[in-house]
Amino acid sequence: MATVNHEIDRQAADWAVRRDLGELSPEAQAEFDAWLAADIRHLGAYGRAEAVLGRLDRVHSGAIEQVRAYKPAPLWARRRVVMTGSIAAGLAAFGVFGTAIWEAGREQVYATGLGQVREIPLADGSLVVLNTNSKVKVRFTPERREIHLVQGEALFDVAKNKKRPFVVMAGDMQVRAVGTAFTVSMLPQRPIQVLVKEGVVELKRSGPAKGPPVRVKAYTQAIAPADAPIVAAGVAQSKLERTLAWQFGRLAFDNETLQDAVGEFARYSDVRIVVDPAVAKRTVTGLFVSNDPIGFAKAAAAVLNLHVQVSEREVKLSGKPDGAP
Template identity: 30%
Template sequence: MPASGPPDEQLLKQALKWFFLLQSEHCTDKDRRKFNRWFCKNEAHQTAYAHAERLWSETDRLKETPDIPGLREARQRRPKHQPAGILGWALFFLISSALMSIGWLEYSAETVTYSTRLGEQRLISLADGSRINMNTATRLHVRISYLQRKITLDTGEAVFDVAHETWRPFVVHTDKLQIRDIGTRFNIHKQQDDISITVLEGAVEIDGVRLDEGYQQHYSSRSDHAILRPVDTEQIAAWQHGRLIFRQTPLAAVTAELERYHPVHFIFTDPAIAHETLSGTFGTRDLPLFLSSLEKALPVRVKKLPDGQTLLIDRINKKM
């Protein structure tokens, strides 16, 4: 069996050279015999060639893409006044060299991990001009290569402000979904198995299905079907400005949102309290002000238990 580890740079370049030669009409029986000797020499050569084949399958769209720098130049550098055989070899050499360089850049692209702590927010500026605004308790991975921009969101929430490029897609992956940019700004919130994708500007494709500005697609572990709904984009994106906007929101959802920003846990003494609704705009950082406002807006009292993190919400009868 071939070794499972990645090959070194020099060995991979040898494998790519062999791969392109074998695809060429100029490949001879002598070349194939030399390749077989090279391939069978050891497992490292076989592993390198397997990587070269995988790289080619990943970069297959190069054959239909006229706008990639390097490859386009190689196709245009046609030698003049040369016999057909020499001309063919020259074109093959130039194009395969460009593809080999692109293949190596694709293979060696680094994956960078970013994360935020509870209550922390962070703005990431990417090399392509895109920006990712990360909300509290978020972890994601970024891999920008020559041919693709791939983001993997493990958990949390982020707004993606994408610099659109025709030939290099921007794709966000979650456990189950693939969200592809169509020149846009969008918000993704992933908490356990629940995922919400909201388009703030432009549009995205979710597993090939278009989602337009002002709409949210929600996926829940409690349902087999996604829920499509119009939303208030200002409310969705308010966290970027340190605000939470609630509009007739059940108290259970309000407290769950506060738990994302603070090391606390809310308990209702009466389940009916959780169905009370609250409206207003609150700061994400000022928990005491929120609790004070809550006691003024609803007939409830908030008590902190001895552990310092559990907040008990009890109903009270307000005097007239």
């Protein structure tokens, strides 16, 4: 499995570099689209490769030029460049700006609208990706990096700094990390959820369900109901990749019921999908554009042999009458 994942990462790095250097030809774009759709792991690997390029673009310009000379290198080599002293000068220069913000202790607010996904580079080198209809407040001090998730869902890719813990607050939950990647979601009528992609985080509650801190490792999802203890369970890599597809503007389903899929699309668009209860339990599998409910409804109708009716702000899915083509 490790060899397979390494090869996928190498392919993803090659695609990221080719797209970063310039637009692909129509033939190459078709090849890229086919590769992306062939395996859900390709989507996650490509996203990671893009994140590496994004990080390089946020460091000092001198370091950028040094790294760009090695663009054809595979992802693992590029990661080694990022992690070693070859860009230390750039990171040090970047840190000067970050320290100014920590010392000022100013609070910054970032938000997304319906159907938007936004990447937010932070002064310490961390990255926040906000999902649809989400809001965070960021406040750095010399002792602590503090993020308040006001609503919605966010992915945090945390730069390591043991002297300044990175703490995300959501409701009565505190998620503490040093250097890791994880998501926190706080959605209406759902328990707070934490999904750890890399590293280890510590969960601590202050509300009525307060208990001892819980450490959660990579490939684990923790669910915190309002009036019950935190429950953590392992997550397969394929499911983790599907769950995080939103950061690339996609929703990935694997035998999800129409009813559940429609519920997810409702988070990204004000165009409603109405499903006939008679077909609501039918299942769908695939990768879909998150803010295109009409495209999803038409694709589901074609695969499941359903009738689709589209109006300006509503899409209806229902079973076809007996004998209908």
